[in-house]
Amino acid sequence: MLKSLNTAATGMAAQQTNMDVIANNIANVSTNGFKRSRAEFEDLMYQTQKEPGTASGENAYSPNGVQTGLGVRTAAIQKDFAGGSAQVTKNPLDLQIEGSGFFQVLTPDGQVGYTRDGAFKKDPNGRIVDKNGNVLQPEITVPPDVAGLEIAATGEVRVIQGLNDAPTTIGQIDIVNFVNPAGLKAMGKNVFTQTPSSGQAIASRPGLNGTGYLSQGQLEASNVNIVDEMVNMITSQRAYETNSKVIQASDQMLQSINNLR
Known part of the structure; x- marks a missing residue:
């Protein structure tokens, strides 16, 4: 033949x-x-x-x-993993990483997942979660009836209880980076998991160790x-x-x- x-x-x-x-x-x-x-x-x-x-x-x-x-x-x-364009939403819980890095979320099986999708929301307990209910890590709970929510470029989360009150810090959003992001395993639902090929997750504040800063009120589009x-x-x-x-x-x-x- x-x-x-x-x-x-x-x-x-x-x-x-x-x-x-x-x-x-x-x-x-x-x-x-x-x-x-x-x-x-x-x-x-x-x-x-x-x-x-x-x-x-x-x-x-x-x-x-x-x-x-x-x-x-x-x-x-x-x-x-080239960056996508910015989409302005003006939603205070929409975040974009302007550069390298991933958000950390806790999946239902107890495993830490990594995502570039910054469309976060609040669950009934006030915790910041993604669209699938995965809790943002480190866990941050927004108090009820806040007048305003501000997330700094370096990940510091502050709330204003009253119009005349000073902002109060309630948490810090850290992001992680990998030596080889292409080695991450895609799990669907915009979530990746760590593999031996990707290397260990390196957590840091946004803007440090080669990671990007956060932008509030906008999302990263597909590349x-x-x-x-x-x-x-x-x-x-x-x-x-x-x-x-x-x-x-x-x-x-x-x-x-x-x-x-």
């Missing part, structure tokens, strides 16, 4: 994965704090008929050799560029079609062999 059949099939599978990644990027173009992904590929092993540099005569060596590739596979799906994704989609589609043409051509070659008399 022609090796090109399997080789082209691996190409079609790779482009299908590529299209899945692109589709997920486009689907999340309006998701707060979403980071686009890109599929990365690598070639498979080679069938070597003649090693490069093999002696071909006295004091003569083959300059290239004869090696036939056997296809491609998905090596990784890389997250792009997906819809035009780039459309171009990538067309490129992936054409590559998929070309690989299918290779399978058709290989099938026709096999048919010609079968028709020999």
Whole structure:
């Protein structure tokens, strides 16, 4: 059987994965704090008929050799943690990290999750939570009937009880950073979890140790560029079609062999 059949099939599978990644990027173009992904590929092993540099005569060596590739596979799906644009909401509990870093939230299973989505709210007890009810860490409880809520760029949370009262500090929002953010595991719901590849979480106040400052009243939009994704989609589609043409051509070659008399 022609090796090109399997080789082209691996190409079609790779482009299908590529299209899945692109589709997920486009689907999340309006998701707060979403980071686009890109599929990365690598070639498979080679069938070597003649090693490069093999002696071909006295004091003569083959300059290239004869090696036939056997296809491609998905090596990784890389997250792009470039910042998204700012969306002004004027909601006092909407926060954007202007730079590197993640908010910490406590998931229902007791695990600490990390998110760039700063659309926070208050639960019935006054605790600051995300849209899924995960409690912001360190935990901060907003007293009832406050006249105003202020979150400084360095994460200090202050409230004003009365119009003539001085602001009172009720907590501090710390953010964390990682040596390799691309190694975080995406869990859905805009939450990542730590892995051995990401390294340990390094907590600090906003603006310290390379982290960004906080901006109150605005959110970070998705960093997906819809035009780039459309171009990538067309490129992936054409590559998929070309690989299918290779399978058709290989099938026709096999048919010609079968028709020999």
